[in-house]
Amino acid sequence: MDIAEQVALLKRGTVEVFTEEDLARRLTTAAQSGKQLRAKLGMDPTAPDIHLGHTVVLRKLRQFQDLGHKAVLIIGDYTALIGDPTGQNSTRPMLSPEQIKENAQTYFDQAGKILDTSPERLEVRYNSEWLEKMSLMELIQLAAKKTVAQMLQRDSFKLRLQQDIDVYTHEFLYPLMQGYDSVAIQSDVELGGTDQTFNNLVGRDVQRAYGQPPQIVITMPILVGLDGKEKMSKSKGNYIGVTDKPSDMFGKTMSIPDELMENYFTLLTDVPAETIQDLTDPAKTHPREAKAMLGKMIVEQFYGKEAAEAASAEFDKVFAQSQLPDEIPEVSVVAQPLPAAKLLLACGLAASGGEGKRAIQQGGVKINDRKITDPNQEITPQTGMIIQVGKRKFAKLKV
Secondary structure (H helix, E strand, O other): OHHHHHHHHOOOOOOEEEHHHHHHHHHHHHHHOOOOOEEEEEEEOOOOOEEEHHHHHHHHHHHHHHHEEEEEEEOOOOOOOOOOOOOOOOOOOOHHHHHHEEEEEHHHHHHHOOOOOOOOEEEEEEEEHHOOOOOHHHHHHHOOOOOHHHHOOHHHHHHHHOOOOOOHHHHHHHHHHHHHHHHOOOEEEEEEHHHHHHHHHHHHHHHHHOOOOOOOOEEEEOOEEOOOOEEEEOOOOOOOOOOOOHHHEEEEEEEEHHHHHHHHHHHOOOOOOOHHHHHHHOOOOOOHHHHHHHHHHHHHHOOOOHHHHHHHHHHHHHHOOOOOOOOEEEEOOOOOOOHHHHHHHHHOOOHHHHHHHHHHHHEEEEEEEOOOOOOOEEEEOOOOOOEEEEOOOEEEEEE
């Protein structure tokens, strides 16, 4: 690719690039010198599991790798001791070193499904390497790089002050320390979601203050979840996990609202923009056909083409032809009568009795293909009994 084509590729699906001219200039310099750019992504291991929302930024980082540059993954084991205040209306709890280490390993294992993990393409660093060694005087000098007024421009700080919620002094240090990470690894580019724009731009200022050229900052949109309303989040239950089974991954993709397809095709696949327009135009492509294509593309990224085709066929069998899936988890239960809602809980098909009750009241529960409408109906478990909740949850009982 020439430089213009590289910039167009790297701009795809982004929200902002600070700045496009700087990106083109640095790509040109790298091409002329044969030097790799260092593209940085920082993560605080506050939670171990990755969903497709996280892969939006990881895929952009992979594009830099595919263009011959080096990804630098910063594990924020030291900054996690502070807790990133981004989007928080309260101070985040500090994690123990053991939690941080466990979460970081899980994150790395899952990120490896997207990134090229070869040493010439990926460098993994822990920011305790330099932050733990920082003296009090060095920390004071770092804190002197930004004013309190500048730090209060952060949306979450402003909001908390307006609501009379405390902002602690140590929280001001977080973006400065993240910015110092860019100094320590001599970052050329930093990637992040739009929720990280403030932190990443602070990194540019900190690099200038330490005599380094400021990094290019590329921000990516926050992926909307399966509900079509809120950002993808495990806590909201509107997510597709990168470790989900192929059938679940495909089935969840088929459940997204039609209006999300353009966004998902753009951020989660390499389909050209003009093709996406055809795929998301109902006059040219039926939405179900386009969604099935999207589902297979997503599954193929993590499990391969054969698994993607099998997941698609399984979906058609269960939902289009109203047949049972080939593999149904077997659950051992005691042979005593239970209210239907409690039976769902006992089978692991509901997280609570209340959730099971709601599922039944909403008409989403079948036992041996017969709809259950009363949450208090007594059900006597029998070996081989098939319980279905919604379109994707099944259990076969073993007494």
